[in-house]
Amino acid sequence: MENKYLSIYNQISDQIKKGEMEPDTLLPSENELTTLYDTSRETIRKALNLLSQNGFIQKVRGKGSIVIDVNKFDFPVSGLVSFKELAQKIDNKVRTIVKEFSLVKPDEHVKQQLNLTSKDLVWKVVRVREISDEKIILDKDYLVKKYVPGLTEEICADSIYSYLENDLNLTISFAKKEIIVIEPTEEDRNLLDLEGFQNIVVIKNYVYFDDASLFQYTESRHRPDKFRFVDFARRNH
Amino acid sequence: MENKYLSIYNQISDQIKKGEMEPDTLLPSENELTTLYDTSRETIRKALNLLSQNGFIQKVRGKGSIVIDVNKFDFPVSGLVSFKELAQKIDNKVRTIVKEFSLVKPDEHVKQQLNLTSKDLVWKVVRVREISDEKIILDKDYLVKKYVPGLTEEICADSIYSYLENDLNLTISFAKKEIIVIEPTEEDRNLLDLEGFQNIVVIKNYVYFDDASLFQYTESRHRPDKFRFVDFARRNH
DNA sequence: AAGTGGTCTAGACCACCCT
DNA sequence: GGGTGGTCTAGACCACTTT
Incomplete structure (x- = not known):
């Protein structure tokens, strides 16, 4: 069973995405939403804060929550996105070629980045990403071995992320x-x-586990013409 | 008077920045913090969520909140940063040269970006940013006139942002x-x-006002060797 | 079993916007 | 003055980790 506030977030964001909520109009007030969704105001506010953080609405004190036109731009691809996820969005003529898969002593740079002792070994994975028959991206990953002892070349050819999250x-x-x-x-x-x-x-990416241990350092090297980064920044006053 | 949760956030983040909280150790539990700061748990949680979002701590269910080593990297300069703020961080040999300041009919591209009618006029501001005697950045701003009728060339030579936020x-x-x-x-x-x-x-920046109206489109064009972008991404599960 | 963070509630007061 | 969102409280139950 899903969280109440997440479920409300999903319902409202779906409506905005589909255009069922007119952009530049106001959402029902927080009080109305409490009766609509039969819940408390703090729970509604949790959902609305998520919507605001993800660019669906803009909250204005004294007025209400304004629906933002999300379809005006293509949607933010912000944060961590794995190549596989990305590739699926673009088209299907994509291929991953594993150029190197080895267990190495980290050099000074990597050792420092990952905060390792001299005894720790790391997986070094070098992969070329091909899109529409052009080799566009060079991914170099360094993963701390003690955290992912069972890594294989086959996994790297598919998706390291889905292995870590789904299998491990x-x-x-x-x-x-x-x-x-x-x-x-x-x-x-x-x-x-x-x-x-x-x-x-x-x-350059520094990737952490849930328990705050840093376990992966990644360099993703892109041909400039194919590179595009989208971010949805919010300001903290 | 400051918000309670903001004040708690500031106190704890200061301690972490100064190294008074040992990295990789646990913060006092939320319950302990309620008595320490004489407040309710939800208020403590608001402060802790801010700390987590800004990369100071990592919350782990069932364990506690782990202090992150923020001094390991130079600190994120994420989100909206004006040139003036940035320049102050780097050094003081910076200069802004206004190359163009005019009121124009928006061309199709800008008109579409800012969601304007044909009657709306926009300020076009072109500025070169010089750092250590090298012209590094070309900033092109388009601001909707009806929102900022009193813009002048002098303001552009200083900082448009501080004019909007402090003066207007x-x-x-x-x-x-x-x-x-x-x-x-x-x-x-x-x-x-x-x-x-x-x-x-x-x-490319699309800048909004608090009431969700889009009022500025900015292109900041950087020489590649001097460009650096840092982001602190969090994943929403 | 005890302690932790995550969710949810019902109610209160405040600052702000509109008419 | 009535409605809106922002903050704060005291208490409850849950899921998870550790002992």
């Missing part, structure tokens, strides 16, 4: 992301179809 | 952001010190 039942909770643009290395030029491009976009 | 008392509430990498235009080459760079990073 580990939940990935949050990540720090950094985006920079640099000149491609020899390796980038060898493995990707870079054509004449002078720059690549590097997304 | 308008609050900018949230924005959708899109980052792409493209080839520079003639204009980019003319106005920026692009040296040999073949790409520029374009950040």
